[in-house]
Amino acid sequence: IKKINNQETDEWIKETEKLIKASKNIKILKNSLVTSYNFTNHLIALEDKSVGKKIDENKSELTLHKIRTTHTILANGHIERFISFRNNDLPGVMLASSFEKYMHRYGVVPETSPVIFTNNSTTATLLKSLIDLGHKPAAYIDARNKEKIGRKLLNYLEKNNVPFYTNAEVEGCDGNKKIKTISIRKSNKIIKIKSSMLCVSGGLNPDIHLFTQSKGLVKWDDKLATFKPDVPFQNTITLGSVSGNYNYEKTPEEINKKLSFLKVKN
Secondary structure (H helix, E strand, O other), X not given: OOEEOOEEHHHHHHHHHHHHHHOOOOOOOOOEEEEEEEOOOEEEEEEEOOOOOOOOOOOOOEEEEEEEOOOEXXXXXXXXXXXXXXXXXXXXXXXXXXXXXXXXXXXXXOOOOOEEEEOOOOOHHHHHHHHHOOOOOOEEEEOOOHHHOOHHHHHHHHHOOOOEEEOOEEEEEEEOOOEEEEEEEEOOEEEEEEOOOEEEEOOEEEOOHXXXXXXXXXXXXXXXXXXXXXXXXXXXXXXXXXXXXXXXXXXXXXXXXXXXXXXXXX
16 A cells, blocks of 8 residues: 555554554553453553663563453454475575565565465565565465466566466475475476575464454354454454455455444444
8 A cells, every 4th residue: 555545654654653642542552462362351461661772670671561441453463374395494494474574674685585485475575575675586486376376476477587386386495404405396396496595475364363362253264264253252343454354455444344333332
């Protein structure tokens, strides 16, 4: 998304943060993790106060917050699925989204020519991020048939001369203390590629852990091939990818619908 309410995304975020900070009834806890969602609307959060600065040995590094709510909104996102293969625990095997976070959050490229192994199109952003920085993956492997892969992604791979294999899979990795070679199985043939890093993406699962801790019921979604929140047990609503909505353009519609229902209910 490039714009929100006709504002550049960075500007919208800055303005929204200002509004939240100026509010008298909202408390912001940054660098905090909600570890459990108990009964009744009781959440436990751990705040790390030492992020980005030297630890003060005279003060507590962490603060435990016990929170009671009237209503709880969960927007804790999703988790990337892994794919099993031989030696998948060798150093150098990494989730594709983690590799991308290193690049955008910390300005670090763990490997300039990794192999990407996927069964979905979320790895297109990792591919583009690498190429924009002047790097090219050693190979792009997709378990799907070519017909099921978007033409835009295929054209991008061809345009940038990235070796890619469709209807293929990683058979395994070889090396001692790190990956040295990656074996690709395609049409019952094994192709070996040299690289020290393999980025893996098996799709996305809604992060339903807090929702299930609150005793909410989940249901299986055949299209997403995962469980997603269904019936809440407490005063809980889920928004965004935690609810199985991976389309950012539909998020405002989802927010308006669910929060309007909350208003009517009250």
